[in-house]
Amino acid sequence: MENLDLGTLIPVISTALIALFGGLFAKFKGKFSKIVKLIKEVYEIAYAFDLALQDDKITKKEIEGLRSDFAELKKSYKDLIK
Numbered sequence: 877m878e879n880l881d882l883g884t885l886i887p888v889i890s891t892a893l894i895a896l897f898g899g900l901f902a903k904f905k906g907k908f909s910k911i912v913k914l915i916k917e918v919y920e921i922a923y924a925f926d927l928a929l930q931d932d933k934i935t936k937k938e939i940e941g942l943r944s945d946f947a948e949l950k951k952s953y954k955d956l957i958k
Contacts, residue, residue: 910956917949 924945928938 907956910952914949914952914956917945917952921945921949 921942924938924942928934928942
């Protein structure tokens with residue numbers, strides 16, 4: 877055990893920490909990208925709704941577009957909470 881000096885322990889400890897935090901970072905990055913996607917979907921719906929209301933009427937085409945946007949939002953939300 878006398879061979880365990882600081883030069884030996886630092887690489888061993890740093891390797892263990894990198895493995896631990898690397899796994900946590902990958903998990904966090906996956907969740908974070910799903911949250912960003914969900915926020916983008918909300919923004920797209922708000923923007924599409926604003927455009928639809930600019931002429932004080934909503935056409936069938938705009939309603940269909942909003943429906944598909946809401947379906948994508950629902951899918952993104954379900955993907956996030958899995």
